[in-house]
């Protein structure tokens with residue numbers, strides 16, 4: 327037979343091999359630490375109960391607890407505090423309603439953001455008092471960097487049609503960028519401004535940024551020692567538990583033999599686990615382990631379709647998967663046989679977990695999630711093999727699925743939703759708007775970061791190139807256009823998630839919105855997933871989150 331020339335992703339081995347992962351150990355698994363943490367939680371809970379506290383101080387405490395990764399321990403109390411503030415200041419149907427008194431931009435924007443984050447839809451008009459008669463934001467606000475930063479952060483919670491928040495985003499972005507050129511006298515503040523201009527808080531994952539915020543919080547004059555000690559302890563206890571799960575996944579991965587039998591594909595246990603951590607809340611360790619297996623198997627499947635398989639092999643493979651026909655795998659090359667048996671085992675394992683937990687049979691839905699993904703992968707492979715360069719819309723209509731996010735979220739839905747409403751699956755047959763929105767953000771972020779390397783080795787034209795082909799734009803202009811599409815997708819996601827027609831439980835909506843943040847985080851500094859550039863800051867973030875305890 328003619329020698330088959332196969333492409334290669336030139337993927338390096340993982341930075342963290344099996345032995346390294348198995349060697350992970352942490353003192354913070356000890357019971358004494360858990361006990362100390364619960365004492366500190368009591369004290370912090372007391373701080374939240376205090377009546378005499380100024381509203382803005384209470385809001386700052388809540389914001390700090392969130393950024394330190396410990397707000398989840400006080401979720402009910404926080405929701406209650408915010409509900410009271412909402413009813414007092416904004417709910418005209420409420421007896422205690424007093425039209426909003428605060429005229430301070432910092433407090434107004436902080437309150438707006440925290441209330442909206444928790445589902446209280448505060449009107450954008452509360453910022454009108456900071457505008458002049460022409461309807462522009464007053465130039466005098468330029469002296470209030472803290473307030474401008476809060477207004478900047480708040481503006482990213484905008485929903486469709488909220489032009490005032492759109493105006494706030496432009497106003498604050500321009501002013502903050504200017505301020506970075508001159509000197510912002512407060513070092514902490516200029517650090518926060520620089521960081522938020524890179525990626526606003528609303529689009530940022532919490533967990534991978536806890537370590538950074540912990541270090542910054544420890545340097546602040548207004549740092550509260552009790553909060554600080556709890557945050558450090560909670561960080562280390564979380565890290566110790568996560569390391570145990572990572573060891574479990576790493577043993578499973580070795581047993582499958584996929585990295586060894588399919589060496590052309592990416593071997594990324596730790597980075598895959600980052601996706602799972604990012605889409606929290608996934609309460610149970612077992613759910614996190616199963617979710618990570620999905621990401622790892624999507625990665626290998628993507629490399630089979632994008633990099634390694636010949637068109638003939640893909641044709642055979644595609645038909646076997648669409649029929650989910652285990653008996654007919656003999657005609658596949660051995661590497662595909664191995665993959666498909668591991669995939670089938672994992673789908674059965676997930677179906678079994680859900681059947682045992684809830685008595686619901688999901689096997690057909692789980693298989694459909696993978697069949698849909700292969701349809702999207704196959705479409706790209708056919709385009710590539712036939713030299714077809716799709717238009718941007720034609721490409722994206724398929725690529726929000728080929729990025730693997732709907733397949734992942736479809737299965738996460740079954741893992742986290744209890745009870746599963748029988749008719750819920752119809753929301754996945756066409757995939758609900760919020761699934762599409764989150765997937766689109768991940769896809770666009772992925773393309774901006776990975777398309778260069780992918781096209782070098784040979785792959786379907788990605789959104790950046792489709793845009794360049796259609797408009798004659800330069801590479802940099804096309805990337806900027808994709809970044810604008812990401813902001814548009816966020817605005818639509820912000821809108822769809824609060825619309826009454828959104829059928830999903832709040833927990834799953836958080837998983838969906840956090841997935842978009844995972845996409846923006848993993849690819850924030852280039853391809854933080856596929857390539858093991860030592861200078862990828864994503865690597866540093868992973869090390870500080872998973873491997874280095876805080877002193």
Ligand SMILES: CC1(C)[C@@H]2CC[C@@]1(C)[C@@H](OP(=O)([O-])OP(=O)([O-])[O-])C2
Nearest residue numbers: 624625628632728729730772776855
């Ligand atoms: C988990 C994933 C998001 C999905 C499979 C591996 C990924 C990291 C990404 O990898 P990539 O090769 O960049 O996807 P695509 O560009 O080939 O669709 C697509």
Ligand SMILES: [Mg+2]
Nearest residue numbers: 589591592593
């Ligand atoms: Mg490999």
Ligand SMILES: [Mg+2]
Nearest residue numbers: 628629632780
């Ligand atoms: Mg790929």
Ligand SMILES: [Mg+2]
Nearest residue numbers: 628632703728
């Ligand atoms: Mg692909």
Ligand SMILES: [Mg+2]
Nearest residue numbers: 772773776777
């Ligand atoms: Mg890619």
Ligand SMILES: [Mg+2]
Nearest residue numbers: 776780853856
């Ligand atoms: Mg890639």
